Amino acid sequence: MKLPITLPAPAKLNLCLLIVGRRSDGYHNLQTAFQLLDLHDELRFELLGQKAADELIVAGMPQVAAKDNLVYQAAMLLSDHCGVLPRVKITVKKRIPMGAGLGGGSSDAATTLVALNALLGCELPISDLAALGSKLGADVPVFVQGTSAWGEGIGEALTPLEMPEATYLLVYPNCHVSTQAVFANPDLTRDSSAITIARFLSLGAGNDCERIVCQLYPEVSTALDWLKQWGPAKMTGTGSCVFLRCESPGDAIAIQKEVPSKWQSFIAKGVYQSPLSALVS
Numbered sequence: 001m002k003l004p005i006t007l008p009a010p011a012k013l014n015l016c017l018l019i020v021g022r023r024s025d026g027y028h029n030l031q032t033a034f035q036l037l038d039l040h041d042e043l044r045f046e047l048l049g050q051k052a053a054d055e056l057i058v059a060g061m062p063q064v065a066a067k068d069n070l071v072y073q074a075a076m077l078l079s080d081h082c083g084v085l086p087r088v089k090i091t092v093k094k095r096i097p098m099g100a101g102l103g104g105g106s107s108d109a110a111t112t113l114v115a116l117n118a119l120l121g122c123e124l125p126i127s128d129l130a131a132l133g134s135k136l137g138a139d140v141p142v143f144v145q146g147t148s149a150w151g152e153g154i155g156e157a158l159t160p161l162e163m164p165e166a167t168y169l170l171v172y173p174n175c176h177v178s179t180q181a182v183f184a185n186p187d188l189t190r191d192s193s194a195i196t197i198a199r200f201l202s203l204g205a206g207n208d209c210e211r212i213v214c215q216l217y218p219e220v221s222t223a224l225d226w227l228k229q230w231g232p233a234k235m236t237g238t239g240s241c242v243f244l245r246c247e248s249p250g251d252a253i254a255i256q257k258e259v260p261s262k263w264q265s266f267i268a269k270g271v272y273q274s275p276l277s278a279l280v281s
Contacts, residue, residue, distance in 0.1 A: 001115070001118055001119055001279075001280065003045055003046055003047045003088070003119065004044060004045060004046040004047070005044070005045050005115070006042050006043065006044045006045075007042070007043050007044075007045070007111050007114075007115055007276055007279055007280070008040040008041070008042060008043075008111070008274075008275045008276055008279075009040055009041040009042070009043055009096075009104070009107040009108045009110065009111040009143070009276070010036050010037055010038065010039065010040040010107055010143070010271070010274050010275060010276070011036075011037045011039045011040060011096045011102040011103055011104060011107065011268065012034050012035060012036050012037060012102060012103040012107070012139070012142065012143070012148075012236075013034075013035045013037065013102070013168065013170075013236045013243055013270075014032045014033065014034065014035075014101070014207065014236045014237045015032075015033040015034075015035050015163075015200075015204075015205075015234070016031070016032060016033050016200060016204065016205035016206060016207060017030065017031075017032045017206075017207040017208060017209055017237060017238075018030065018031040018032070018192040018194070018195065018205055018206075018208055019188065019189055019190050019191075019192055019208045019209075020191070020192050020193070020194045021190065021191065022190050023154075027154045028154070028183060028190065029152070029153060029154070030151065030152065030153070030154060030155055031150075031151070031152055031192075031194060031195060031200075031205075032150075032151045032155060033148075033149075033150055033151075033161060033163070033200055033205075034139075034142045034148055034149050034150075034151055034155075034158075034161075035148050035163060035166075035270045036142075036143075036147070036148045036270070036271050036272070036273075036274055037102075037168070037268040037269065037270060037271065038268055038269045038271050038275070039095060039096060039102075039170075039266055039268040040095060040096070040107070040275065041092060041093060041094050041095050041096050041104055041107065041108055041111075042092075042093040042095070043071070043090055043091070043092055043093075043108060043111050043112065043115070044090070044091040044093070045088050045089075045090055045115055045116075045119065046088060046089045046090075046091070047087065047088060047089075048087045048088055048089055050087075052087070055079075055085050055086060055087055056072065056075050056076065056079075056086045056087070056088060056089075056090075057088075057089040057090070058071050058072045058075075058089075058090050058091075058092065059089065059090070059091045059092070060091045060092040060093055060094070061092050061094065070105045070106065070108055070109035070112075070136055070137070071090055071092055071108050071109060071112050073109065073136055074108075074109035074110075074112040074113050074116075074133070074136055074140075075088070075090065075112050075116055077113075077132060077135065077136065078112075078113055078116050078117065078120070078122060078132065079116075079120075081122075081124075081132060082120060082122040082124070084120045084121070084122065086116060086120065088116070088119070090112060092108055097172045097174075097241070097264060098176065099175075099176030099177060099240065100172050100176075100236075100239070100240055100241035101177065101235070101236040101237030101238055101239045101240060101241050102170070102236060102237075102241055103139045103142075103143065103237070105137070106136070106137045106139035106140045106143060107139075107143045109133065109136050109137070109140050109143075110133055110140050110141075110143030110144045110276075111143070111276055113129055113132065113133050113140075113144060114129065114144060114146075114276060114280055115280065117129055118280050126144060126145060126146075129144050130144040130145055130156070130158075131156075134154075134156045138154045138155035138156060139155060139237075141155070141156045141158060142155070142158055143274065143276075145158055145160070146273060146274040146276060146277035147160045147161075147162075147272055147273050147274065147277075148160070148161050148162065148163060148270070148271070148272050149161050150197050150200070159197065161197065162272045163201070163270060163272070165269070165270065166245050166246075166269070166270045167245070167246045167248065167249045167251075167252050167267065167268075167269055167270075168243050168244065168245055168246065168252070168267070168268050168269075168270065169227075169230075169243065169244045169246055169252045169255050169256055169265065169266075169267055170236075170241050170242075170243045170265060170266040170267075170268060171223050171226075171227055171241065171242050171243070171259055171263050171264075171265050172223075172240065172241045172263060172264040172265070172266070173219040173220055173222065173223040173240055173242075173262075173263050174219070174262070174263060174264060175217050175219040175220055175239075175240040176240065177213055177216075177217055177220070177238055177239040177240045179237075179238045181216065182209050182212050182213055182216070182238045182239075183238075185212045185216070187212060187215075188208065188209070188212050189208040189211075190208075192208055206234070207234055207235055207236075207237075209235070209237070209238045209239070210224075210234070210235045210239075213235060213238060213239040213240070214235075217239065217240060219240070220235065220239050220240045220242065223240075223242050223263060224242045226260070227242050227243075227244050230244055230255050231244050231245070231246075232244070232245075249267070249269075252267045253267065
């Protein structure tokens with residue numbers, strides 16, 4: 001790859017989210033189906049001159065302090081691991097709403113890891129890069145791997161999963177959900193029975209976090225109830241975005257026209273392979 005270059009960071013849906021146990025380290029064992037989407041952020045990578053005062057600049061997200069930004073953390077994590085200086089400017093163009101359960105921050109971090117792994121000549125295999133990414137968040141590995149997948153463990157044990165082509169309508173009720181608050185809630189279901197991939201593909205599965213999020217965040221409950229009038233809508237991850245699989249792109253467009261103006265909405269197609277994979281292979 002040559003700089004400057006602009007690369008995508010795709011969103012995801014959790015088509016199901018089962019909590020099948022609690023671990024001794026405080027984390028939860030999960031089962032989930034990650035569906036990658038063609039909705040994506042964009043990250044532009046530019047080389048900093050040798051006289052630049054900074055070794056790394058992250059721009060485009062003024063609402064997040066640089067060192068709290070997962071893009072910054074990912075770049076420095078890879079830099080420290082490989083012993084090289086990034087000396088790049090990364091400009092993030094956000095399209096994926098923050099705090100929506102669509103994985104935007106994790107995907108931005110994964111794109112940073114994948115891009116800098118190539119640009120800095122680190123040449124880490126994808127498995128090592130995904131393991132490194134898991135230090136930043138449980139959703140980062142699926143974006144590094146670059147395919148829709150069945151996830152287990154804390155979400156890092158991945159099996160590539162190609163699902164039927166689908167168009168989704170996403171409704172974001174402009175509400176930021178605290179994942180920590182959801183998993184700390186004493187009423188959260190933590191003992192769902194584990195299922196097989198075949199069972200999921202045949203019968204589907206629910207989201208154990210949905211009931212708690214709807215209790216804590218009435219805006220999510222209202223959006224979910226509204227979308228359910230059009231079909232079996234669900235919440236993705238720990239929210240706050242809700243989604244509906246539509247029969248056709250035309251149906252998605254028709255329903256989107258009815259979405260109340262107080263909410264954001266997106267139409268996205270499910271994809272098996274991340275668009276990032278083809279650009280850095």
